[in-house]
Amino acid sequence: MLAYAPALLFFVLFCIGVTRDRRRFGNAIHLGLALTFGLLALIGKLSQAHALLGGIAVVALLTLPALGVLVLAGFLVANGVQMVRKEGMRPANLLSLLAGLGIVALIALLITAVALHSRTLVVIGVTATGLVGFVAFQFLCFVGYAFLYGRLPVRRDADYVVVLGSGLIGGVTVPPLLASRLERGRAVYERLTARGGTLQLVTSGGQGPDEQLPESHAMADYLVERGFPADRIVREDRSRTTEENLRFSRALMEAENPDYRCVVVTNNYHAFRAALMARKAGVHGQVVGSPTAAYFWPSATIREFAAVFLEHKVVNLGVCLLLVLGGVLIWWNR
Known part of the structure; x- marks a missing residue:
């Protein structure tokens, strides 16, 4: 032994x-x-x-x-x-x-x-x-x-679902990568509300120099156009990076509920690094990933690992x- x-x-x-x-x-x-x-x-x-x-x-x-x-x-x-x-x-x-x-x-x-x-x-x-x-x-x-x-099960006691933003096509349109995050966020929201929870969905993303509106607004519009209740969306529109996504979203959630719990949604290749960043930012929540095109995954994973390594x-x-x-x-x- x-x-x-x-x-x-x-x-x-x-x-x-x-x-x-x-x-x-x-x-x-x-x-x-x-x-x-x-x-x-x-x-x-x-x-x-x-x-x-x-x-x-x-x-x-x-x-x-x-x-x-x-x-x-x-x-x-x-x-x-x-x-x-x-x-x-x-x-x-x-x-x-x-x-x-x-x-x-x-x-x-x-x-x-x-x-x-x-x-x-x-x-x-x-x-x-x-x-x-x-x-x-x-x-x-x-x-x-x-x-x-x-592959951890999504927590049952969440108060918020936070969807992290990414760049917009032509400065106005939600790209497939971001749409995948939004659809996963919507699925998590619906699953938790079906269990009796009362949640809000936070779209997180500010306006880049080449964008005509904040990413969070385009994300919210995408969801509302597909039947998501507009009054359940909170828009965080100041952030420019993932770290700011998490930090500013945390401030919004804490202002409404100091004892909040959340589920953060990003793409699967980014989920673990986002979880490390969420821990560092003091966010009380789990991070889950949405599907990404298979060909995109290797380079994206190498990039995520390099950031963690450094x-x-x-x-x-x-x-x-x-x-x-x-x-x-x-x-x-x-």
Whole structure:
């Protein structure tokens, strides 16, 4: 049982974190570490009990990730090309393509280093692999826990449903991405009112420099045109960012009901990061996601993870710096 102690420790930390607040990135890391140490302990025990099965497990542990990396690289490049075709050449739309090409470049570097028997290239390749592994582990934790968080049941005691805004087409029209949020917000509102609740729906979004009206007004008009009761809508029309969406919506809700509870609606790729931001902003509520086009999800998820990664930049960039310094020391002492 001692072999499973690290896995058990991190699982206990995960359970404590989830109990205290589900909207914590630390929960994702603890769960990832618990699964990693648990898998390593299981393989170790299997090797001791059955040498053949243990050997097969070790080979699988080494082979499957390598094949997965190749498949992932191809998928990201293909998705990146699709994103550019459908959404244009904006930097945010290039993330999956750049990630895929980065993986291909790393594989080429490692192959070249081995083929040329270059110590310098080997050190660079191993250091780069360490950096990618560190970031990839956190990314897998982020995606895995975001998947779990997105499947939590919607709370029953909400007083408000808050729909976060996004840009308008031509400065006036609700785009499909925002329409998806509004439809999910409406569905949540109707489900909770059917259980006997008395709720209000907050449309949150200010007016951008290229917009003819605040996003919250266009959102409210969209709902009213489709039969939603206008007197149940509260418009928050000052915010320009997600952080302001949450902060200003919180102020409106607290002014009416200091003990409020809410459900915040955004797109599924954005839900977990919005939950982290809601916790930071002191919003008492759960975040749920609405469907997003499949081709849009990879780049959007990478962008969301990058933002979360940089929010913890002192620790994360510190670890990256240590890995680079370790590589430099190995090369220097050749």
